[in-house]
Amino acid sequence: PKTSTRQEVKEKYLLVKNHDRVGRLADTLEYSNVAIPLDRIEPALMKQLEEEAAGSLEVDGDMLVIKHIYIERRMEPLDNYLAHARKRERREAIRDYGDAIRDLAGANIFPGDMLKKNFGVTRHNRVVFYDYDEICYITECNFRKVPPARDYDDMMSDVPWYSVEENDVFPETFGPFFFADPKDMTLFKENHAELMTAAWWKGVREDILEGNQADLFPYPVKRRFCNRYGRRDAGAAA
Numbered sequence: 001p002k003t004s005t006r007q008e009v010k011e012k013y014l015l016v017k018n019h020d021r022v023g024r025l026a027d028t029l030e031y032s033n034v035a036i037p038l039d040r041i042e043p044a045l046m047k048q049l050e051e052e053a054a055g056s057l058e059v060d061g062d063m064l065v066i067k068h069i070y071i072e073r074r075m076e077p078l079d080n081y082l083a084h085a086r087k088r089e090r091r092e093a094i095r096d097y098g099d100a101i102r103d104l105a106g107a108n109i110f111p112g113d114m115l116k117k118n119f120g121v122t123r124h125n126r127v128v129f130y131d132y133d134e135i136c137y138i139t140e141c142n143f144r145k146v147p148p149a150r151d152y153d154d155m156m157s158d159v160p161w162y163s164v165e166e167n168d169v170f171p172e173t174f175g176p177f178f179f180a181d182p183k184d185m186t187l188f189k190e191n192h193a194e195l196m197t198a199a200w201w202k203g204v205r206e207d208i209l210e211g212n213q214a215d216l217f218p219y220p221v222k223r224r225f226c227n228r229y230g231r232r233d234a235g236a237a238a
Helices: 006-018 043-052 078-084 087-106 152-156 182-196 198-209
Strands: 028-037 057-060 063-072 119-121 127-129
Touching (some): 006 028, 078 087, 078 119, 087 119, 087 182
Antiparallel strands (some): 028 063
């Protein structure tokens, strides 16, 4: 279960607001005291709001007032998109899912909760991350390999057989969070197997600490001028 406090969540959203989003983090609009007519709210939604955000709600006559709210562009959650996507769309979305994680890492952002439901697909079919509760800087993380199990009991244990500090991250354990379906995992590994290795994440972290900035473009590679219009030689450009 998530343990972030209200203030911590607000700080995460502010971090994203002020950071280079590299086209992979949904921008947010922050509002206070938003009034919505009660008759426009479905009973099921109202019940969910009361169960999950009662402290931010207030009823004023025939209006529901939400004391504090973040609004993002509307996207289809990646897990929903994959449930109906055609073969080619599915392959492209799975690849872009990994590309989104790579781009975020290059911008010194570790998403934290990388479940597909926390990523959305825009109308331009670009995969974007939008759940910021557990986001942090790559440079704050300690990426580790999972130590070998000492015996059979270790392998069958419900709890780790190794010590885990607050900022420790074990990329080898990411697989089930990415895909449970073996076919989808195979597609993902074709382009992004290294995302499940501590070595790759350590390399990104070291590059950032050394001041090296990855070239990240908030649009598809095919949209770059050099690919759309071809390269000109130095003489022609002069």
